[in-house]
Amino acid sequence: MDKLTGSADNRTSRLLFVEYWAHYVRTHSDKDWSCQQNVLINSQLQSAKSYPFSAKQYLEMRGEKCSRIQPTPI
Amino acid sequence: MRFLNDHTIKLERELNDLDRFVLKFLKVLEKYVDYVIISGYIAILFGRSRATEDVDVFIKPIDREQFIRLYHHLQKDGFWCLNAESDDEVYSYLGEGIAIRFARSGEAIPNFEVKIAKNILSLATFSDAIEVETSEGTIKISSLERQVAFKKYYLGSDKDLEDAKHIEELFKDHLDYDTIKKYKDLIKKEYG
Structure with a gap:
């Protein structure tokens, strides 16, 4: 599977990429693919440090219960 | 990555900040209760090209005293419960079947969503769980x-x-x- 196949349909296109990338992971060293993936993961965690909502707001947005009074750890 | 046996995978990936967050939490959790990770984090651990804001984990039923010891240890290691503060309140959530979320103190994401495995299917995840060996610790995941x-x-x-x-x-x-x-x-x- 050398080349990524395209599709006009977004869902199909996404699944084709998932298959393409999984094949890459299967056929390359763990170090190789993980270095590429880590750019995405680490950048997301970096962004999370600036997450603009409190824990209470986060849970409320998810429809989950929060009885926390203190917005920050005591 | 390779299977060492039917229930163990050796994963030689470069760990990222999410993996280290997971390993730090599990290092405390596993001292007090058996667990299995069940979420999309599993696919991400094995290279899926997306991020996640939470990691779902099942734990086995745990009594109040043991849970409070776990909770205090997590707090000491820099985690907090997003849902509630007091020992009894946090434990009561679990007892009611409500998932509780733990993140680094003061933060909301990423977080661990912790649920007690109660029904037959949930409890069965423990029987065929797989261990993933990484360079900085082992992670138990569902099959x-x-x-x-x-x-x-x-x-x-x-x-x-x-x-x-x-x-x-x-x-x-x-x-x-x-x-x-x-x-x-x-x-x-x-x-x-």
Whole structure:
């Protein structure tokens, strides 16, 4: 599977990429693919440090219960 | 990555900040209760090209005293519970079957969503769990067949179908499709 196949349909296109990338992971060293993936993961965690909502707001947005009074750890 | 045996995978990936967050939390958790990670983090651990804001974990039923020891240890190690503060309140959430979330103190994401495994299907995740050995610790995850079945036949969102596809393609030489079908039937029986 050398080349990524395209599709006009977004869902199909996404699944084709998932298959393409999984094949890459299967056929390359763990170090190789993980270095590429880590750019995405680490950048997301970096962004999370600036997450603009409190824990209470986060849970409320998810429809989950929060009885926390203190917005920050005591 | 390679299978050392049917229940152990050696993963020689470069760990990222999410992996280290997971390992730090599990290092405390496993001292007090048995656990299995069940979420999309599994696909991400094995290279899926997406991020996540939470990691779902089942724990076995735990009594109040043991849970409070766990909770205090987590607090000492820099975690807090997003849902509540007091020992009794946090424990009561679990008792009511409500998931509780732990993140680094003062933060909301990423977080661990902790649930007690109660029904037969949930408890069964412990019996065929897999251990993933990384350079900085071991992570217990649900079996790959169970992951695929739940993502395809219970959750079913586009994201879940993509996660399942990633696992199916990556482990296509190892997956037992009869087992996936068995879980599919169990899911249908349990959840309709």
